Amino acid sequence: MGAELGKYKACVSARSTDKEILKHAQDGGIVTSLLGYALDTGIIDGAIVAVNKEFAAKHQSLIMRDNTNWDMVEPWRPFPAVVSTKADLLAAAGTKYNISPNVSMIKEATRSFGLDKVGIVGTPCQMQAVRKLQLYPIGARDVGAAVALAVGIFCMENFPYQSILQLVEDHAAMKMESVKKMEIGKGKFWIYGKRGQVVQLPLKVTHKYEQPGCHVCLDYVANLGDISTGSVGSPDGWSTVFVRSKIGDSVWANAMAAGVFETQPIEKVKPGLELVTKLANEKITKNKNTLEARKTFGVGKALRSPYI
Amino acid sequence: MSKVVEISPTTRHEGHSKLVLKVNDQGIIETGNWCSITPVRGVEKLAVGKTPEQVPKIASRVCGICPIAHNLAATEAMEASIKCEIPKDAKMLRHILQLANRLHSIALHDILILPDLYIPGTEVMINPFTAEEPVRTVAKRIQRLREIGQTVGQIAGGDCIHPRNTRVGGMYRNCSEQAKTKMYDLAKEGLVLAKAQMDFMIAVLRNYQARESVTVGGMKVALPKTLGYHNQGYLATDAFYGSSSLDECPTWDIDRFKEVRPWDWYMGEMEVSLEEPRYPVGGTTKLGTKVNPQMEACTGIPMYDGQPVEVGPRARLVTYKNYDEKGTVGQNIAREMEYTDSLYEMIDCIDALNPDGKVVADYIPDGDGSLGWASNEAPRGTDVHITRVKDWKVQYFSMLVPTTWNFATCSAALTGAPWQLAEVIMRGYDPCVSCATHMIVVDEDNKLVAQKLIQ
Amino acid sequence: MADKITLGYTHLSGCTGCTVALADNYAGLLTLLDRYVDLKYMPTLADVRHVQKVDVSFVEGSCCINDKLAVEELKETREKSTVVVALGGCACYGNITRFSRGGQQNQPQHEAYLPIGDIIKVDVYIPGCAPTPQMIRNVAVMAYLLLKGTKEQKELATAFLKPLMMAAQRGTTACFCELMTEVINQGLCMGCGSCASACPVNAITHEYGKPQGERDLCIKCGACYNQCPRSWFSFDVVENYEAINEAIMAALQ
Numbered sequence A: 001m002g003a004e005l006g007k008y009k010a011c012v013s014a015r016s017t018d019k020e021i022l023k024h025a026q027d028g029g030i031v032t033s034l035l036g037y038a039l040d041t042g043i044i045d046g047a048i049v050a051v052n053k054e055f056a057a058k059h060q061s062l063i064m065r066d067n068t069n070w071d072m073v074e075p076w077r078p079f080p081a082v083v084s085t086k087a088d089l090l091a092a093a094g095t096k097y098n099i100s101p102n103v104s105m106i107k108e109a110t111r112s113f114g115l116d117k118v119g120i121v122g123t124p125c126q127m128q129a130v131r132k133l134q135l136y137p138i139g140a141r142d143v144g145a146a147v148a149l150a151v152g153i154f155c156m157e158n159f160p161y162q163s164i165l166q167l168v169e170d171h172a173a174m175k176m177e178s179v180k181k182m183e184i185g186k187g188k189f190w191i192y193g194k195r196g197q198v199v200q201l202p203l204k205v206t207h208k209y210e211q212p213g214c215h216v217c218l219d220y221v222a223n224l225g226d227i228s229t230g231s232v233g234s235p236d237g238w239s240t241v242f243v244r245s246k247i248g249d250s251v252w253a254n255a256m257a258a259g260v261f262e263t264q265p266i267e268k269v270k271p272g273l274e275l276v277t278k279l280a281n282e283k284i285t286k287n288k289n290t291l292e293a294r295k296t297f298g299v300g301k302a303l304r305s306p307y308i
Numbered sequence B: 001m002s003k004v005v006e007i008s009p010t011t012r013h014e015g016h017s018k019l020v021l022k023v024n025d026q027g028i029i030e031t032g033n034w035c036s037i038t039p040v041r042g043v044e045k046l047a048v049g050k051t052p053e054q055v056p057k058i059a060s061r062v063c064g065i066c067p068i069a070h071n072l073a074a075t076e077a078m079e080a081s082i083k084c085e086i087p088k089d090a091k092m093l094r095h096i097l098q099l100a101n102r103l104h105s106i107a108l109h110d111i112l113i114l115p116d117l118y119i120p121g122t123e124v125m126i127n128p129f130t131a132e133e134p135v136r137t138v139a140k141r142i143q144r145l146r147e148i149g150q151t152v153g154q155i156a157g158g159d160c161i162h163p164r165n166t167r168v169g170g171m172y173r174n175c176s177e178q179a180k181t182k183m184y185d186l187a188k189e190g191l192v193l194a195k196a197q198m199d200f201m202i203a204v205l206r207n208y209q210a211r212e213s214v215t216v217g218g219m220k221v222a223l224p225k226t227l228g229y230h231n232q233g234y235l236a237t238d239a240f241y242g243s244s245s246l247d248e249c250p251t252w253d254i255d256r257f258k259e260v261r262p263w264d265w266y267m268g269e270m271e272v273s274l275e276e277p278r279y280p281v282g283g284t285t286k287l288g289t290k291v292n293p294q295m296e297a298c299t300g301i302p303m304y305d306g307q308p309v310e311v312g313p314r315a316r317l318v319t320y321k322n323y324d325e326k327g328t329v330g331q332n333i334a335r336e337m338e339y340t341d342s343l344y345e346m347i348d349c350i351d352a353l354n355p356d357g358k359v360v361a362d363y364i365p366d367g368d369g370s371l372g373w374a375s376n377e378a379p380r381g382t383d384v385h386i387t388r389v390k391d392w393k394v395q396y397f398s399m400l401v402p403t404t405w406n407f408a409t410c411s412a413a414l415t416g417a418p419w420q421l422a423e424v425i426m427r428g429y430d431p432c433v434s435c436a437t438h439m440i441v442v443d444e445d446n447k448l449v450a451q452k453l454i455q
Numbered sequence C: 001m002a003d004k005i006t007l008g009y010t011h012l013s014g015c016t017g018c019t020v021a022l023a024d025n026y027a028g029l030l031t032l033l034d035r036y037v038d039l040k041y042m043p044t045l046a047d048v049r050h051v052q053k054v055d056v057s058f059v060e061g062s063c064c065i066n067d068k069l070a071v072e073e074l075k076e077t078r079e080k081s082t083v084v085v086a087l088g089g090c091a092c093y094g095n096i097t098r099f100s101r102g103g104q105q106n107q108p109q110h111e112a113y114l115p116i117g118d119i120i121k122v123d124v125y126i127p128g129c130a131p132t133p134q135m136i137r138n139v140a141v142m143a144y145l146l147l148k149g150t151k152e153q154k155e156l157a158t159a160f161l162k163p164l165m166m167a168a169q170r171g172t173t174a175c176f177c178e179l180m181t182e183v184i185n186q187g188l189c190m191g192c193g194s195c196a197s198a199c200p201v202n203a204i205t206h207e208y209g210k211p212q213g214e215r216d217l218c219i220k221c222g223a224c225y226n227q228c229p230r231s232w233f234s235f236d237v238v239e240n241y242e243a244i245n246e247a248i249m250a251a252l253q
């Protein structure tokens, strides 16, 4: 293979120097710190992130309008929101393992929010969506050039909300309300409770619950982000960071100069790029097989492939 | 002996239309018919049975130059029918959106009429796309003004060609404080440019007016001082926005309105007996071609108190500001005067907007079939939509759009002009023709509406 | 002048919103006309009254098959153009004219409207209502590179235009229903949200992350379907987004 990690100018292991961010972040707080730095320095004037229900209910003017009944919204359901303060960014930190359609806000961000320079965080598929709408802006007038910073997060798979609910409440026998953090790492799905309990589920259990659309996905490390980041490859509390585009390069260099991050060479950390490469290859190979299998899914009938 | 000449299709305006002109030996128009030949997509008919939410989105797509007016008039007609009052900040957003559209539209119209005009003091006719100065600076200013209008519209309305933010009962979203500031900055910038652009256009128009003759396709044509004069009246429902049957004091009375079919009004079958291959670009219709405005026209003829009337910028200025300059130049100058007016008003509306205010009504009724109407002052004039909504379904929908009014008035204004200048007169109306293929008000409605207005 | 491409613009049953979108390239429109495109025929912006022989024709609007003139103009456009581009939802998919059913004065017989691809062969689609100025610009620049560029530029333009050509071959229907049948029903949707942001009438929301289409609002413009990264996606092109964006921006400097 060889292309599994995408194009990049640099790869490091990094974490935020902001203790407050590290307290709330999923891993090294790369996303929150980077967007925060970009806000501070005017690189962006707002960012699209995934907020939780408490934040969303309180700041309804910042989220997408949908049919939500706030009395009924479950914990751990993410909502895409356009935020423009560091406090709000912090409130959005942490991974929510179910779908947050962040790209749904990208046009509105430039409209009723009045943003000229939009930041966005998203999974690899969401980065693909952003780049597609920049090159082929079919329903995205005056949006492409306004995307000032796109931060991609690594992603093996995502889940529908009900899947997470069943994993947490059935398999792990915990209440959704009492979950503090969820994480996939070291071959397990980890659920941390607010009272300190920790449950781990083998990934064998989680596979069935994955969203089917993920099974044709050919990108693990957000090849199309300006900067992409994830936990895999770096020690606990640290993140692996790929600096990919010209924009990414300049933002990262400036953030480093401003002391936003501390870094270690990726070659020096364990498990390092080797594991990232291995997982990326596994994902891509598996999903290429799915795409192949779709060709002969029926009798003389194929399922569609989106790739041309 | 009078001769018949046809210019088809007319250019530099929206949609498809043509001019059929009966001219005397000196080439002066005796009777002029300007009619739409755009196919009738039948929006008024296809609306029946749809939801009041969808119809305004379709109505917007009747015309891409004043989509905002159609969208707002349709939405507000729905609201009038179901008797839904919308929050104040929703109204402000709609006002901003509407003025933004007017700004871009005036600027676009400048591009369309400039090729008829001369650089003052020279014999050079203006090609707005030339890279030469001074025109390039003007073209850039026009495009920047359009950009400002479209961007403000995009913020207030979600999108600027066909707005996305309007809905029955208000608006989907309010603007953020940041968006409000952005609109304000843009409007301020626009004001400076609009002032300069208005002064430039008025100078160019005055220069045109002072000329003895102009050249059309190499033909020297004497320019009458009364170019485009007519004796029809004016109709406007507001200096800026419009009104609806929910308002206390509607300025137009549907009872005084009647419509006749083109059959009763336009000329019947004739044969083209004058052909001018030099007429730009591509010449006029071939000798011997049969023309029949009566049958071909795609619009009806609306009458107010039994006469066609003019709507648009001059009608607004005549009604609300005692403006009185007649003719094509007067009409174009009125439009230029709306440049700064619309920006001053826009700035007031942005000031008044509260970003924290709610923008959707608490309760949106399903409608009981009452007649509701709303007028919106589109860039080119009064746009009235009329509807009945019952149980969240549209039962009846009608659009009385600006260019429909102006077809008949403009036709009257052609009389007395050299035929070569017929398109110049027509362009003074800034016609938006595809919208004009929509309008019908059935006579029996008059009674009901009159009753409602008296109440 | 000689090395520009010639462009025609045929206006059928559309609202001119597509024309406004073209003009909304603002100063970029002037650059396009200065350097790449010679506007030969376009009733709204130019004086020429009849369809001309051109390299590229944009067609706005669907075609009323009960109107002889419209059908003739469309056929003539095909005959006189090397490349025909269906511009906007109406030309590509019918858009709101799909709902037309005639019966309105003064031409009650104007009833049947077809996307132009049902009457002539169309080479490239630019869907959306209105289409975006940037999409029009990108296609104009790419068409220029295709017809006048170097070998590499031709290759780039071919790769870029390919998905839009495939969209034209695919057919004349795309609306929220196609998003359902060809993306969601096919197990391809991953909840990115592009469809909702693309929709010009707010017909799509995301409920529990997945698109919910309000079909009573949908106007059948095809923006959601074509914006969706799981309807079509070209790695060849999108992986090079940076270079392509830069090339387009440089062309307009």
Ligand SMILES: Cc1cc2nc3c(=O)[nH]c(=O)nc-3n(C[C@H](O)[C@H](O)[C@H](O)COP(=O)(O)OP(=O)(O)OC[C@H]3O[C@@H](n4cnc5c(N)ncnc54)[C@H](O)[C@@H]3O)c2cc1C
Pocket: A024, A025, A026, A027, A028, A029, A030, A031, A032, A033, A049, A050, A051, A078, A092, A093, A094, A095, A096, A097, A098, A099, A100, A102, A121, A122, A123, A153, A154, A155, A156, A157, A158, A159, A184, A229, A230, A231, A232, A239
């Ligand atoms: C579904 C999913 C699967 C993932 N799989 C992997 C994996 O296999 N390997 C790996 O190394 N990393 C994976 N990650 C990434 C990892 O969990 C962290 O998000 C990433 O390392 C960033 O951490 P951070 O501390 O820098 O970010 P933080 O500072 O904590 O910020 C995280 C940002 O991500 C946003 N976000 C949270 N949930 C979502 C969501 N569902 N969709 C879009 N944006 C969201 C938040 O709004 C926040 O801005 C996955 C993330 C998601 C959402």
Ligand code: SF4
Pocket: A123, A124, A125, A126, A155, A156, A157, A158, A213, A214, A215, A217, A218, A219, C190
């Ligand atoms: S696996 Fe791919 S498709 Fe699924 S959420 Fe992650 S990036 Fe998106």
Ligand code: SF4
Pocket: B061, B064, C013, C014, C015, C016, C017, C018, C060, C061, C087, C088, C089, C090, C091, C095, C096, C128, C129, C130, C131
């Ligand atoms: S696609 Fe939209 S903007 Fe274009 S002609 Fe049709 S309705 Fe108008």
Ligand code: SF4
Pocket: C174, C175, C176, C198, C199, C200, C201, C202, C203, C204, C213, C217, C218, C219, C220, C221, C222, C223, C224, C225
């Ligand atoms: S759902 Fe919206 S974007 Fe999709 S076709 Fe319908 S109107 Fe267009």
Ligand code: SF4
Pocket: A101, C179, C183, C184, C188, C189, C190, C191, C192, C193, C194, C195, C196, C210, C211, C227, C228, C229, C230, C231
């Ligand atoms: S754009 Fe496509 S993949 Fe994304 S949410 Fe919509 S249907 Fe799903």
